[in-house]
Amino acid sequence: MSPEHRPLLMRANRLLGANLVEANLVKIENLEAANERLLELVASGDSRQSTVLGILAYELKVVSEEDVLHHIVDEHSAGLVDLRSYDLSEDLRKSVDVGACWATWTLPFDKEEDVYFVATAYYLSPAVRTFWEKQLAGPIVWFGTTLEMLADCFEKIEAERAGQKPAQPAA
Numbered sequence: 001m002s003p004e005h006r007p008l009l010m011r012a013n014r015l016l017g018a019n020l021v022e023a024n025l026v027k028i029e030n031l032e033a034a035n036e037r038l039l040e041l042v043a044s045g046d047s048r049q050s051t052v053l054g055i056l057a058y059e060l061k062v063v064s065e066e067d068v069l070h071h072i073v074d075e076h077s078a079g080l081v082d083l084r085s086y087d088l089s090e091d092l093r094k095s096v097d098v099g100a101c102w103a104t105w106t107l108p109f110d111k112e113e114d115v116y117f118v119a120t121a122y123y124l125s126p127a128v129r130t131f132w133e134k135q136l137a138g139p140i141v142w143f144g145t146t147l148e149m150l151a152d153c154f155e156k157i158e159a160e161r162a163g164q165k166p167a168q169p170a171a
Contacts (some may be wrong), residue, residue: 008105016125
């Protein structure tokens with residue numbers, strides 16, 4: 001994680017956690033434990049693991065990503081997207097700031113005219129939505145997706161940019 005993206009990552013995770021508690025999806029004590037673990041992971045530089053949602057869902061097992069996705073669909077009218085079956089826009093794939101994507105667990109995956117289609121696991125973080133609204137400077141249609149799908153896309157983009165053959169995601 002580059003130093004320039006660390007404040008964004010911390011703000012995105014802090015506000016996501018607060019909204020998960022506010023939505024009664026996790027308890028404050030679980031969030032506190034997840035935040036401590038997040039600090040350890042950020043210090044280690046492991047982008048794929050630096051997610052409070054991932055810690056809550058997969059290490060502490062106090063919430064499921066499915067529950068979070070249902071919440072954003074039901075309460076915020078966001079759509080869902082399966083990025084495994086979607087070809088990312090070449091322009092966005094070449095120009096997107098992958099560090100910002102990792103920090104916010106968000107990916108602009110397509111653009112039609114002036115409207116951006118953005119997939120995120122962090123919709124509940126206002127810092128994430130505000131960041132991408134400023135970056136893209138156009139109307140956004142938001143979609144929820146999983147951490148794994150996003151991480152696979154980020155790693156594929158990084159591999160393409162490095163001139164490597166991307167690893168195939170696990171089936």
